[in-house]
Amino acid sequence: MTRVLTIAAFLAALACLAILEWRARRPDADLPTFGDLCGHVLSYRVGRLPVGRIALLGFWWWVGWHFFAR
Amino acid sequence: MEAGDGSSVTAAAPADTRTRLLVAGAFVPIALVAGGLPSFSLAANLLVLGVGGALFWAGVTYRPLTGRSPARRWPKGSTRWLLPAGVLAGMEAVSFVLGSTPEHPTLSLLADPWLERYPVRAAGFLGWLLAFWGLVRR
Incomplete structure (x- = not known):
């Protein structure tokens, strides 16, 4: 169970980083x-x-x- | 390149393409060789330490021609990166402290089964080299 939670946390963090990068590349980005x-x-x-x-x-x-x- | 006239900007484009081709031509063969070298082998260590060391030295001594002075303040909105980066680093640290077991795996433990496959390993090595190129141009 902890393995699944650990992997889920890693994937969630990586997904958040990818979303931030996507948002930062938009023309009206504020980050x-x-x-x-x-x-x-x-x-x-x-x-x-x-x-x-x-x-x-x-x-x-x-x-x-x-x-x-x- | 930063003279401000249109001709110098357009002249930079082919040079940039040539540089990219040169980098790709140098990096791809190295990645193809590195993909076949197993972990913990002497050859893998020598290749990573040799290539990495040479690029590290080149990157540290290289002076980018950006003409910019070093920025003193972080770019606006930088703090938004802290939460996901902190979660990632925190999970990695906790898993490492707990011994990097199958129940508490670190990123490298999760990556190991994938990196045993030649195409993934070679692509990963190429990504590592291209990351250097992305960093050193800044």
Whole structure:
């Protein structure tokens, strides 16, 4: 039972994210797309150090390793 | 590209298409190879760490030619993403703490049976590489 509930919660959250992205891409949207949010994080710097790029691309690298290498 | 005249904008379109073809031509063969490498194999680790590491370094050192200064404020409406993203992250964290068992599966445990199939694994790897391309252009 908990397995079904867990999967349902994951699917509900993913569906909500998809709906938000769909709404954000409409011409009269009042919220940013997921790409806009990523762009904001990527632009974050501390001095000359691109902290946002290191964090987000590091997370991307880890996701690939986690799903495709182990 | 940002000169503001029409000719430079129209000239950018073929270059953009060429870049996309170049990226697809480089990423597709890698994904086709990666799709055949099983989890926990040395080859899979080397490929992900090698390709991922090279792209990570390229992405961190690349300076996008957007001409924009870093934004200080989050875009308006950003907080609406917090609830579904928080639920997803929270469920993942709870399942991980509970041991990622069949009764409390994490996303990776749910994805594993699918990723054992070659077409899904290759497509997933291609999606991972294209996600990099989507990120690094921003």
